[in-house]
Amino acid sequence: MHNGIVRKHHWDQFYSKILCDKPGWYTPHLHASLCWIDQLYIPHYAPIIDIGGGESTFAEDLVEAGFRSVTVLDISGKALTNAQERMGRKKRLVTWQEGDVASVNLPVHYYELWHDRAAFHYFTREDERQCYRESLFNGLKPGGHLIIGTYAPEAPPRCSGLPVRRYTVGELEAFLGDEFVLQRQRKEQHVTPNGKGKMFLFCHFQRRS
Ligand SMILES: C[S@@+](CC[C@H](N)C(=O)[O-])C[C@H]1O[C@@H](n2cnc3c(N)ncnc32)[C@H](O)[C@@H]1O
Numbered sequence: 001m002h003n004g005i006v007r008k009h010h011w012d013q014f015y016s017k018i019l020c021d022k023p024g025w026y027t028p029h030l031h032a033s034l035c036w037i038d039q040l041y042i043p044h045y046a047p048i049i050d051i052g053g054g055e056s057t058f059a060e061d062l063v064e065a066g067f068r069s070v071t072v073l074d075i076s077g078k079a080l081t082n083a084q085e086r087m088g089r090k091k092r093l094v095t096w097q098e099g100d101v102a103s104v105n106l107p108v109h110y111y112e113l114w115h116d117r118a119a120f121h122y123f124t125r126e127d128e129r130q131c132y133r134e135s136l137f138n139g140l141k142p143g144g145h146l147i148i149g150t151y152a153p154e155a156p157p158r159c160s161g162l163p164v165r166r167y168t169v170g171e172l173e174a175f176l177g178d179e180f181v182l183q184r185q186r187k188e189q190h191v192t193p194n195g196k197g198k199m200f201l202f203c204h205f206q207r208r209s
Helices: 003-017 033-038 060-062 077-093 126-141 169-176
Strands: 046-052 069-072 096-098 113-118 140-150 180-191 199-208
Touching: 003 077, 033 060, 033 140, 033 180, 033 199, 046 060, 060 077, 060 096, 060 126, 069 077, 069 126, 077 096, 113 126, 126 140, 126 169, 140 169, 140 180, 169 180, 169 199
Parallel strands: 046 069, 046 113, 069 096, 113 140
Antiparallel strands: 140 199, 180 199
């Protein structure tokens, strides 16, 4: 079966099962990302995309902060439906896109901000990482911002039943190449709902104009 179909099946199944329990990566609000975005003074009309946004409150919080061009892209339609149900009437203020970031057609050089918390690290194969990179280079406008949160080397090698690739800052820089300039980095110990610590690395890069 095609890898993208397998991935979609995995995530739809996953979101169908977690009715009561929060998933391991759950956090009520993505404070690290929101705080950095606040400091970037991005205009409220600027297009923002959240890659693998799942059920997170990130899009909702951006809408609350006044942003009016927020897209959530996720491979799982089930995750998007769950997030929409939680948002109620405000879901209309977000664009919901079901798709695989590795193969999706995004508008060219359109997004001011590309945000990804805990989706990129599932791209373990080199060909898949290159597909992700192509989508990023296609979708993010020159001068635009990338905020990415991945597992750091101290984190476990698997998450939600899938292998993950863990990153140092240098590895993220090598992946992105010269076109992206590191602006900020921080490590954050995420505590899962069942009390386990998982180290995240957050980086903010800006694409050269
Ligand atoms: C660990 S969850 C993180 C969810 C959310 N970003 C957060 O921080 O709460 C990973 C998310 O990425 C999505 N995902 C996995 N592979 C993807 C792909 N190839 N394209 C788009 N979304 C993907 C999953 O469906 C899931 O919602």
